[in-house]
Amino acid sequence: IELKSKIAQFEFENPLMNASGVWCENAEKLDEMKNSSSGSFVTKSATPQLREGNPSPRYVEVPLGSINSMGLPNLGFDFYLNYSLKFQEENPGKINFLSIAGMSMEDNLEMLHKLNDSDFKGLTELNLSCPNVPGKPQIGYDFEATEKILEKAFEFFKKPLGVKLPPYFDFAHFDEMAEILNQFPLAYVNCINSVGNGLYIDTENESVVIKPKDGFGGIGGAYVKPTALANVRAFYTRLNKNIKIIGCGGVESGKDVFEHLLCGAEMVQIGTHLARNGVQVFDKILTELSEIMNQKGYNSIDEFRGKLKSL
Numbered sequence: 001i002e003l004k005s006k007i008a009q010f011e012f013e014n015p016l017m018n019a020s021g022v023w024c025e026n027a028e029k030l031d032e033m034k035n036s037s038s039g040s041f042v043t044k045s046a047t048p049q050l051r052e053g054n055p056s057p058r059y060v061e062v063p064l065g066s067i068n069s070m071g072l073p074n075l076g077f078d079f080y081l082n083y084s085l086k087f088q089e090e091n092p093g094k095i096n097f098l099s100i101a102g103m104s105m106e107d108n109l110e111m112l113h114k115l116n117d118s119d120f121k122g123l124t125e126l127n128l129s130c131p132n133v134p135g136k137p138q139i140g141y142d143f144e145a146t147e148k149i150l151e152k153a154f155e156f157f158k159k160p161l162g163v164k165l166p167p168y169f170d171f172a173h174f175d176e177m178a179e180i181l182n183q184f185p186l187a188y189v190n191c192i193n194s195v196g197n198g199l200y201i202d203t204e205n206e207s208v209v210i211k212p213k214d215g216f217g218g219i220g221g222a223y224v225k226p227t228a229l230a231n232v233r234a235f236y237t238r239l240n241k242n243i244k245i246i247g248c249g250g251v252e253s254g255k256d257v258f259e260h261l262l263c264g265a266e267m268v269q270i271g272t273h274l275a276r277n278g279v280q281v282f283d284k285i286l287t288e289l290s291e292i293m294n295q296k297g298y299n300s301i302d303e304f305r306g307k308l309k310s311l
């Protein structure tokens with residue numbers, strides 16, 4: 001069975017990856033991702049300098065998923081760039097994704113300049129959708145700001161670039177965002193980040209479960225799969241065919257991956273389920289995906305990617 005996927009000039013053995021933020025904040029976790037059976041990996045969204053992030057508890061697993069308000073804790077941009085440079089040197093022909101999430105336009109442009117001037121050969125992901133930094137709205141919900149950052153970035157950035165989007169919930173927003181994204185030579189669009197600013201309640205204690213922002217946080221896991229699939233499908237059907245889609249949201253099984261691929265995803269990421277179970281999830285999900293493809297008589301993903309049927 002052929003599971004190969006392609007973004008820009010890069011080919012991956014299979015479509016699975018971690019979701020940025022999960023299992024990728026330090027060298028130990030990144031090494032585990034690197035040695036896992038996933039097709040690639042992405043690093044924790046970086047800011048120019050190290051950040052401690054929000055106070056704990058800031059990530060809680062709940063029965064149907066997770067709620068987080070990490071607040072962008074990370075080791076600083078240089079750490080993730082150096083890790084990626086070492087990875088590509090030690091693994092010829094392989095590359096990873098490097099995620100950046102500046103707190104301002106200047107931060108983002110500074111990191112993009114450093115990447116452009118470095119030997120980094122991989123894919124850069126511009127995170128436009130962090131929901132958890134108090135006082136910093138998600139850029140992806142500000143259409144003008146999104147267009148402006150992309151205009152500035154593509155004035156000089158010559159390497160393959162993708163964006164991580166928040167979920168949208170209205171056709172007017174799918175249309176408007178797709179029209180903006182189609183103006184740029186993006187390598188891919190990643191749908192979706194967590195569903196921002198949900199509230200999970202511990203009924204017995206009559207309390208919120210995470211400390212930052214009075215308990216409001218990004219929702220992931222089974223809760224968000226229909227929203228994730230809708231966003232993958234909406235952008236797959238609206239974007240230029242050279243802009244690939246990465247699907248992220250609610251993936252726990254080979255069946256979930258198959259559904260993201262049917263909607264048009266080229267790669268599929270795992271967040272909440274990976275945080276709960278560790279890198280063994282990739283073996284299990286790859287086996288399940290291959291079994292589904294076998295049963296259906298598919299030999300490669302290309303035979304069904306994007307081919308979701310209408311009624």
Ligand code: RRO
Nearest residue numbers: 069070071072130132194218
């Ligand atoms: O660090 C976080 O709080 C965080 C980020 Br940057 C993001 O993009 N999405 C998320 O759910 N949490």
